[in-house]
Amino acid sequence: MTTPRLVTTGELARALGLHPRTLQRYRSLGVLVPELESPGGHARWDVEKVKQQLRELRRKPE
Structure with missing residues (x-):
């Protein structure tokens, strides 16, 4: 199994457009x-996990 590359908050922001x-x-x-x-x-982030977290947040009813 491949270890995910962890990125800084700035790198994550660029990857997500935030x-x-x-x-x-x-x-x-x-x-x-x-x-x-x-x-x-x-903080160090796994970009794919953050993308998944954001997708789950969008699915939650208000």
């Missing part, structure tokens, strides 16, 4: 959870 602040806000609200968080508080 502003990094949007991702930071989603993270602070608990909407998105990073794959890894460094001891210094820096």
Whole structure:
């Protein structure tokens, strides 16, 4: 099994076409959870998992 490449918040934002602040806000609200968080508080993300999380959020009824 291949280990997913983890990316920074900035790289994730570019991959998704979002502003990094949007991702930071989603993270602070608990909407998105990073794959890894460094001891210094820096998030590392699996792009495919985040895409799946966002797809699931769109499916939830309001």
